Amino acid sequence: MKVALVTPAGARSRSGNRHTAVRWAAMLRALGHKVRVSVSWDGQAADVMISLHARRSHASIVRFREQCPDSPLVVVLTGTDLYRDIHKDRDARASLALADRLVVLQEMGRLELPARFRRKTRVIYQSADVHAPRKPPSRRFRVAVIGHLREEKDPFRTALALAHLRDLPEIEVVHLGQALSPETAREARRLMRADPRYRWLGNVPHWAALRWLSRSHVLVVSSRMEGGANVICEAAAAGTPVIASRISGNVGMLGRGYLGYYPLADEHALARQIRRVARDPRYYARLKRFVAARRALFRPNAEQEGLRRLLAGLKPGQLPRSRSSRTGAKLRR
DSSP states (O other): OEEEEEOSSOTTOOSHHHHHHHHHHHHHHHTTOEEEEESSOOSOOOSEEEEEOTTTTHHHHHHHHHHOTTSOEEEEOOHHIIIIIHHHOHHHHHHHHHOSEEEESSTTGGGGSOGGGGGGEEEOOOOOOOOSOOOOOSSSEEEEEESOBSGGGOTTHHHHHGGGOTTOTTEEEEEEOOBSSHHHHHHHHHHHHHOTTEEEEEOOOHHHHHHHHHTOSEEEEOOSOOSOOHHHHHHHHHTOOEEEEOOHHHHHHHOTTOSOEEOTTOHHHHHHHHHHHHHOHHHHHHHHHHHHHHGGGGOHHHHHHHHHHHHHTOOTTTSOOOHHHHHHHHHHO
């Protein structure tokens, strides 16, 4: 098949959407497909379009449906799609209707969709393959935070938790990610001055982030919304346990029975989790076992097989247009 893969994240972006697009393009090519990656659909003929982001890629979704009405259209839902946009944005809702298939990146994502769209929804977990050796420091307990400094990530919650861990000088927080505004950069610098155990290293290459992850005792994912955090896949591949905010996207990745959650935006509870993993070896070992048990979901061959099945279920020129697709066209008008 000729596959048009559309992501709003540009070629120089280090966003999760761009990483997903690049990885999927490589996997689809390995399956024998011809793949063209672009930030918007360029009008070239394709047997199928896979579009990341229902709202931001909506214009491409509409053009493709109009110009290639018999070609299947797949829309992959991001965290902001699932947990914000489809509930209040007209374009995002229309993209759901126009798609022949929807893809969510973790098992809880399907529950966010209106019931009429769930039958055409597939779950494909993202994957990671980490080769950096696992070498956390012996004299410090290193906590990694990996994610750009934006509101959806609740980026400074771990730094704030340090105020409740003053009796544990061996704890350090290493924060990797680009400041997306001058305000967040100033706040990161202020927090470093307030507590030298917090270090914000800014934007680093992906390989460097994986090395830091492998050299940390635990990863904190403090997000307010996540479609399916790839950094959790990377932590599982690296053997690094996770402390995560109890939100749908994180539960969908780590499982309902995972022990390492804390209530969203609660630095007191986060500090208690950090204290426990730092001081209780048995608890730390349990978190490691839980994450290891999820690792098979996040292997590259499992993600590639999900993509193979997705495309195998799409027959260009034979897939009937659903009633919801016609409804989406009306919504657009």
